[in-house]
Amino acid sequence: xxxxxxxxxxxxxxxxxxxxxxxxxxxxxxxxxxxxxxxxxxxxxxxxxxxxxxxxxxxxxxxxxxxxxxxxxxxxxxxxxxxxxxxxxxxxxxx
Numbered sequence: 001x002x003x004x005x006x007x008x009x010x011x012x013x014x015x016x017x018x019x020x021x022x023x024x025x026x027x028x029x030x031x032x033x034x035x036x037x038x039x040x041x042x043x044x045x046x047x048x049x050x051x052x053x054x055x056x057x058x059x060x061x062x063x064x065x066x067x068x069x070x071x072x073x074x075x076x077x078x079x080x081x082x083x084x085x086x087x088x089x090x091x092x093x094x095x
Contacts, residue, residue, distance in 0.1 A: 012052055014083040017045035029056045036064035044080045047072035051084065 012024040021040070023032025029052075036049035046064060053060070054067035073081060 008052060008056065011055075011087060012048075014086070015044070015048035015051075015080055017042060017080065018048050018052075021045065021049065029053055033062045033064050037062075040064075043075045044077055047075055048080060048083075 006027075008027045008029075009025050012018050012021075012027070017040075018024050018032075021032060022035045023029060032049050033053055036046050036053075040046045040049065047067070049064055050062065050067035051072065053062045053064070072084065076084065
């Protein structure tokens with residue numbers, strides 16, 4: 001596994017709705033995108049997937065949609081919001 005893939009895996013597992021999502025482990029953004037667009041069962045998962053995919057390749061039009069921070073913050077439960085805010089507070093660049 002490449003270092004960048006490990007970084008995304010590490011960030012992805014901090015979002016509980018993505019714990020068993022295809023494409024998280026091993027990191028496969030295309031698989032995660034398809035899952036989020038077609039099979040994700042709740043908004044925590046969709047917004048979390050959009051966040052990771054936006055970090056991975058911000059200019060790409062993902063099937064699951066673009067990440068909207070305001071919508072995610074308003075929709076995420078406390079645990080998912082905390083995972084995002086912890087990442088943002090560290091100003092981590094996983095790419």
